[in-house]
Amino acid sequence: MCSWARCLDSGCAASVRRGVSTVIKVGVLGARGRMGSEAVRAVGEAADTELVAEVDQDDPIERLVESGAQVAVDLTHPDSVLNNIKFCVDNGINVVVGTSGLGPAELDSIRSWLADKPQVGVIVAPNFAIGAVLSMRFAELAAKYFDSAEIVELHHPKKADAPSGTAARTAHVIGKAREEAGLGAMPDATTKDPDGARGAEVDGVHVHAVRMTGLVAHQEVLFGTEGETLTIRHDSYDRRSFMPGVLLGIREVPSRPGLTVGLDVLMGI
Numbered sequence: 001m002c003s004w005a006r007c008l009d010s011g012c013a014a015s016v017r018r019g020v021s022t023v024i025k026v027g028v029l030g031a032r033g034r035m036g037s038e039a040v041r042a043v044g045e046a047a048d049t050e051l052v053a054e055v056d057q058d059d060p061i062e063r064l065v066e067s068g069a070q071v072a073v074d075l076t077h078p079d080s081v082l083n084n085i086k087f088c089v090d091n092g093i094n095v096v097v098g099t100s101g102l103g104p105a106e107l108d109s110i111r112s113w114l115a116d117k118p119q120v121g122v123i124v125a126p127n128f129a130i131g132a133v134l135s136m137r138f139a140e141l142a143a144k145y146f147d148s149a150e151i152v153e154l155h156h157p158k159k160a161d162a163p164s165g166t167a168a169r170t171a172h173v174i175g176k177a178r179e180e181a182g183l184g185a186m187p188d189a190t191t192k193d194p195d196g197a198r199g200a201e202v203d204g205v206h207v208h209a210v211r212m213t214g215l216v217a218h219q220e221v222l223f224g225t226e227g228e229t230l231t232i233r234h235d236s237y238d239r240r241s242f243m244p245g246v247l248l249g250i251r252e253v254p255s256r257p258g259l260t261v262g263l264d265v266l267m268g269i
């Protein structure tokens with residue numbers, strides 16, 4: 001496993017040990033976007049990654065193949081991401097996916113494409129920030145101890161999708177942990193909610209989405225039981241917070257064939 005801090009550094013001893021090329025050729029999809037432009041900078045600055053292709057809207061995706069990219073990083077749009085992944089898998093290019101909006105059906109499609117390309121890896125990272133990855137794990141651990149759990153995700157108003165990928169993933173791990181612990185439905189007497197004030201329900205967990213100028217990416221997971229509550233909050237104030245996770249994914253994906261969801265396993269948590 002890479003140490004998180006070292007993933008900002010130039011070399012990655014784990015990659016060298018595994019015999020992975022020390023300089024990984026990387027293409028960025030969505031290269032001119034908010035996240036893509038940060039990723040272009042991070043890949044260009046790291047000594048063990050080489051930026052070989054920048055692809056944005058209306059650019060030919062074939063650039064990835066022509067440039068010899070070993071890893072593509074997708075930071076595009078929920079409407080585009082699945083086709084991009086299919087193109088990469090078909091062409092034997094590993095993919096690190098940051099784009100949100102991939103649900104269980106889409107993940108199944110990716111698995112089926114990968115079945116025909118056993119050497120290719122796809123990492124889907126609902127959130128690249130270390131604190132966000134930890135907070136999802138903390139929420140998973142806490143879930144079985146509380147009667148109630150709800151999620152409030154808060155983002156900049158240019159975000160296309162709701163709920164966020166992070167919130168959907170967090171709800172999924174909470175729902176699974178509750179089910180494994182034999183917990184039933186959460187207490188909730190609501191019978192009248194014509195305007196959806198109780199939010200979306202994802203895997204049995206209510207999720208509330210806030211869109212507000214001034215925000216970047218934030219989430220609160222609220223747990224409650226008799227006489228106490230626990231709140232797990234994470235804030236990304238700057239998109240630079242995502243870059244160590246992007247680099248970790250790039251370094252790890254060539255040696256992880258198949259589909260990996262979440263960076264937690266890469267971090268050993």
Ligand SMILES: NC(=O)C1=CN([C@@H]2O[C@H](COP(=O)(O)OP(=O)(O)OC[C@H]3O[C@@H](n4cnc5c(N)ncnc54)[C@H](OP(=O)(O)O)[C@@H]3O)[C@@H](O)[C@H]2O)C=CC1
Nearest residue numbers: 030032033034035056057075076080098099100126127128
């Ligand atoms: N996993 C994580 O940690 C994070 C994930 N994200 C996710 O990343 C995605 C991008 O976010 P963000 O950077 O804010 O969005 P932006 O809109 O700023 O950037 C997306 C870019 O991708 C371009 N684009 C759209 N479709 C394609 C395509 N088919 N091929 C190539 N480029 C394309 C867009 O062009 P145009 O605008 O012309 O359509 C735009 O330049 C979102 O899904 C977001 O949720 C964001 C932050 C962190």
Ligand SMILES: O=C(O)C1=N[C@H](C(=O)O)C[C@H](O)C1
Nearest residue numbers: 100126127159164165166217
């Ligand atoms: O669109 C964003 O900005 C973000 N998207 C991801 C998500 O949907 O969870 C990750 C992070 O929250 C920022």
